[in-house]
Amino acid sequence: MCGIVGYIGSKDAFPILIKGLQRLEYRGYDSAGVALITEASNLAVYKTRGKVSDLESFTQHKDVSGSIGIAHTRWATHGEPNDVNAHPHYSQSESLALIHNGIIENYAVLKEDLMSRGYTFKSNTDTEVLVQLIEYVKVSNNVDLFTAVQLALTQVVGAYAIAVLERGHPDCIIAARKSSPLVVGIGDDEYFLGSDASPIIEYTNRVIYIDDDEVVRLKRDSEPRICNLNNVEKSHEIKELEMSLSQLEKGGFPHFMIKEIFEQPNTVRECMRGRINVERNRVALSGIIDHKERFLNAKRIIIVACGTSWHAGLIGEYLLEEFARIPVEVEYASEFRYRNPVLCPDDIVIAISQSGETADTLAAAELAKRQGAFVYGICNVVGSSIPRMTHTGSYTHAGPEIGVASTKAFTAQVTVLTLMALTIAEEKGEMSKDVFEQYVQELALIPDKMEQTLSVAGYIEDFSSIFTYAKNFIYLGRGYSYPVALEGALKLKEISYIHAEGYPAAEMKHGPIALIDREMPTVVIAPKKGMYDKVVSNIQEIKARKGRVVAIVTEGDTVIRDLADYYIEIPDTEDCFSPLLSALPLQLMAYYIAVVKGCNVDQPRNLAKSVTVE
Ligand code: M6R
Secondary structure (H helix, E strand, O other): OOEEEEEEOOOOHHHHHHHHHHHHHHHOOOEEEEEEEOOOOOEEEEEEEOOHHHHHHHOOOOOOOOOEEEEEEEOOOOOOOOOOOOOOEEOOOOOEEEEEEEEEOOHHHHHHHHHHOOOOOOOOOHHHHHHHHHHHHHHHHOOOHHHHHHHHHOOOOEEEEEEEEEOOOOOEEEEEEEEOOOEEEEOOOOEEEEOOOOOOOOOOOEEEEOOOOEEEEEEOOOOOEEEEOOOOEOOOOOEEOOOOHHHHOOOOOOOHHHHHHHOHHHHHHHHHOOOEEOOOOEEOOHHHHOOHHHHHHOOEEEEEEOHHHHHHHHHHHHHHHHHHOOOEEEEEHHHHOOOOOOOOOOEEEEEEEOOOOOHHHHHHHHHHHHOOOEEEEEEOOOOOHHHHHOOEEEEOOOOOOOOOOOOHHHHHHHHHHHHHHHHHHHHHOOOOHHHHHHHHHHHHHHHHHHHHHHOOHHHHHHHHHHHHHOOEEEEEEOOOHHHHHHHHHHHHHHHHOOEEEEEEHHHHHHOHHHHOOOOOEEEEEEOOOOOHHHHHHHHHHHHHOOOEEEEEEEOOOOHHHHHOOEEEEEOOOOHHHOHHHHHHHHHHHHHHHHHHOOOOOOOOOOOOOOOOOO
């Protein structure tokens, strides 16, 4: 949610900032802006509603010289997306310019106080309050900017990652973080700032992750100075990034989403690498093995997550209960964190998050940790906030996911949960040796079967265009296919803006069947090894009401083929692994429908990739 980028060094800052914003645009894309200290020593701010490309046009004949700058791409929280509310914001005297990611919760009180002291405001944002507050603190205490930021932030309630420039100080950027990610990149005599490493990786793979309540000063010719709000110096290890630049580019695909859909056979292979040994029929997830006793004694597992990660969590519930025989509850992180949940010492809380930064999931995991639960993270972004606060966990190793609609992160999360369930099942002796070995062998084949599933993309593209007329869709599945139905519906609605609902197939007769008519397409996920016969009955009920059916079936199925209007085959596999295959045609269908409708699939309206605010 909102992207921050900064540069200080000897090169021209502007092109670096623009490229950085383009890489961060997936985080928010309703307005963009830049602040530079130009060669003429101006503190110049240029900002506009729209995308980074609009900012580029807007700045075409402006002075964008200078080797120090900060820039921002916005996902609006306070105040509509327009030129005035875009970041950076000037302070009253225009001697400071600030960019901000997050929400200042007590901004109204602070604003009233500042107004009583003569400060006036141009925008509706909480961010402008922050920059005015810093200026007020600086002037009234006669301190430098670093100290002013420290003092001002002690008055602030909320979440922020900020960066500030000061007129007359062309050698220094001050930045700070609380509950919003902030990374410093260390180059040769130059520093970079980013909301994540994507704008930095092109220049350096050496980074420092700033922690909550820390303020950092980036100054030419000196080491970064990092202190907490009480001015205690903090030392930080420099970490090496493993990400590569090519992972951040589209590689010949028209959109990141379709590239990421097609990456899935490889991302699942990567996710299993070193964790599954087919020759020896072994599965070992180190996060589990290192804390074996915890899992052997666990009375309950609670999974907290949001959106697609929550759907992966539901599949995790089925897997962990079936394989490891541990009761599992799956909670929306946003509900869990506010409902005073009962947690026991033998509970394990699993927080699932692609970004590792989702505000609700992070808060739910922190709450669980405070209440004494053992907290396990399943995250994709290395070094993000959730893996840094959990007791242990597993990375999904899916590589950077740029498309706002989550695809490869979902299948990687399901893969980790599968490995987790198998590891615990084996350690607990809950599964017969034969079944365990059969599952290990089959799981190893899944990436190849994903490749086979994706080979029908052309057929899905052809028939998907027929559905652009639809206003509503229903997705149905049972057992392991029920969370897949939810995920399929979410994919369609978020990128094509067609309303879609997922249901457990048997629930259809309890209400949704009333919606079925010629206009209403129903997508049914019906692999052979699920509760197949019952799902066939559901399809017959839909057809009896003239509904149109798209069915995901196991290859060779002839019964549903004759019933459905369209059918997509997936290779045969165990029921428990079928989500790893059946999710793919649903992703493709959503993608092709959205493309035909002319939607911006990588940056759907009103959404952002990582939801770092409530
Ligand atoms: O980064 P996270 O996995 O924590 O994100 C959770 C949701 O915001 C995310 O899955 C969202 O629902 C996606 N846009 C779904 O495609």
